[in-house]
Amino acid sequence: MNIRSESPAADESESYLPFDVSIGYQVRQTHRLMQRYLQLKIDPHGVSLGMWYFLRALWDKDGRTQRELSVIVGTMEPTTLTAIRSMERGGLVKRVRNSKDKRKINVFLTERGHKLKEELLPLAKEVVGKAVEGFSDSERQVFLDSMKKVQSNLLRQIGEDHVVDD
Amino acid sequence: MNIRSESPAADESESYLPFDVSIGYQVRQTHRLMQRYLQLKIDPHGVSLGMWYFLRALWDKDGRTQRELSVIVGTMEPTTLTAIRSMERGGLVKRVRNSKDKRKINVFLTERGHKLKEELLPLAKEVVGKAVEGFSDSERQVFLDSMKKVQSNLLRQIGEDHVVDD
Numbered sequence: 001m002n003i004r005s006e007s008p009a010a011d012e013s014e015s016y017l018p019f020d021v022s023i024g025y026q027v028r029q030t031h032r033l034m035q036r037y038l039q040l041k042i043d044p045h046g047v048s049l050g051m052w053y054f055l056r057a058l059w060d061k062d063g064r065t066q067r068e069l070s071v072i073v074g075t076m077e078p079t080t081l082t083a084i085r086s087m088e089r090g091g092l093v094k095r096v097r098n099s100k101d102k103r104k105i106n107v108f109l110t111e112r113g114h115k116l117k118e119e120l121l122p123l124a125k126e127v128v129g130k131a132v133e134g135f136s137d138s139e140r141q142v143f144l145d146s147m148k149k150v151q152s153n154l155l156r157q158i159g160e161d162h163v164v165d166d
Numbered sequence: 167m168n169i170r171s172e173s174p175a176a177d178e179s180e181s182y183l184p185f186d187v188s189i190g191y192q193v194r195q196t197h198r199l200m201q202r203y204l205q206l207k208i209d210p211h212g213v214s215l216g217m218w219y220f221l222r223a224l225w226d227k228d229g230r231t232q233r234e235l236s237v238i239v240g241t242m243e244p245t246t247l248t249a250i251r252s253m254e255r256g257g258l259v260k261r262v263r264n265s266k267d268k269r270k271i272n273v274f275l276t277e278r279g280h281k282l283k284e285e286l287l288p289l290a291k292e293v294v295g296k297a298v299e300g301f302s303d304s305e306r307q308v309f310l311d312s313m314k315k316v317q318s319n320l321l322r323q324i325g326e327d328h329v330v331d332d
Contacts (some may be wrong), residue, residue, distance in 0.1 A: 023294045026313040031197040033320040143312040147192040154199040
């Protein structure tokens with residue numbers, strides 16, 4: 001961020017998609033900073049960002065299958081498996097083969113995994129709260145609505161099948 | 167996204183930071199979809215997302231140091247090095263040791279790296295254009311302004327030093 005103003009030769013006249021007005025670049029920067037701040041908050045509790053998204057999805061609804069978790073978190077299945085196994089070793093989740101459909105594995109929070117919710121969700125709320133500090137309720141709502149509109153535009157372009165197979 | 171409505175037991179009453187209204191979750195989803203759509207566009211040109219952000223930063227200003235690229239793209243230096251080396255093998259960039267400060271390495275686009283800009287930047291513009299389809303100019307501006315406000319809120323929380331050291 002500082003680098004641009006510090007650069008010796010600020011020659012950017014040719015760029016016809018300047019970072020400053022690129023929705024893609026700004027979404028990415030916003031995402032990075034949210035992640036960075038969240039990481040600073042949860043690290044002291046022994047939870048990495050890589051675990052965070054899976055915990056979040058399981059707090060929301062326990063017992064999801066590994067496939068569901070991949071879709072929600074947006075990871076490839078091998079990545080999901082690696083994360084879930086490491087969380088299992090850390091005593092946060094248990095993997096249980098589905099009794100009706102042997103191909104499926106359900107992931108359940110342990111007591112410790114459940115309890116982390118009370119410890120960590122307030123931190124996530126704090127991150128979100130600080131992020132939109134100074135926004136009125138309606139500004140916050142407009143911001144959320146804009147993101148949802150962008151998502152539905154992109155989904156229409158990509159085709160939902162692609163996303164589910166991600 | 168579909169998964170939640172498909173889930174057998176939609177028991178989500180306890181969650182006190184629902185995905186639907188979480189700025190963090192929505193920023194992440196928006197980012198993921200932008201990346202996914204961009205990837206579909208640039209893949210046929212032999213450029214990966216991992217290369218994309220570095221190319222973008224070099225098209226904006228050629229000859230940046232590896233350290234500057236790490237800060238702008240938001241990667242750790244070893245990751246930057248791996249990406250830059252792979253781009254060098256692919257004939258897109260050249261690494262040149264800085265004559266004034268031997269500790270620095272400047273990265274310059276090759277002719278092929280330069281030419282990719284004409285081929286790929288229009289695709290990125292298309293991605294951004296599709297993303298905000300149906301937005302008025304002022305809605306688009308409000309969206310950009312909101313993201314910048316969020317970023318400055320988060321930067322203030324994190325402290326700029328952390329970000330530069332990222």
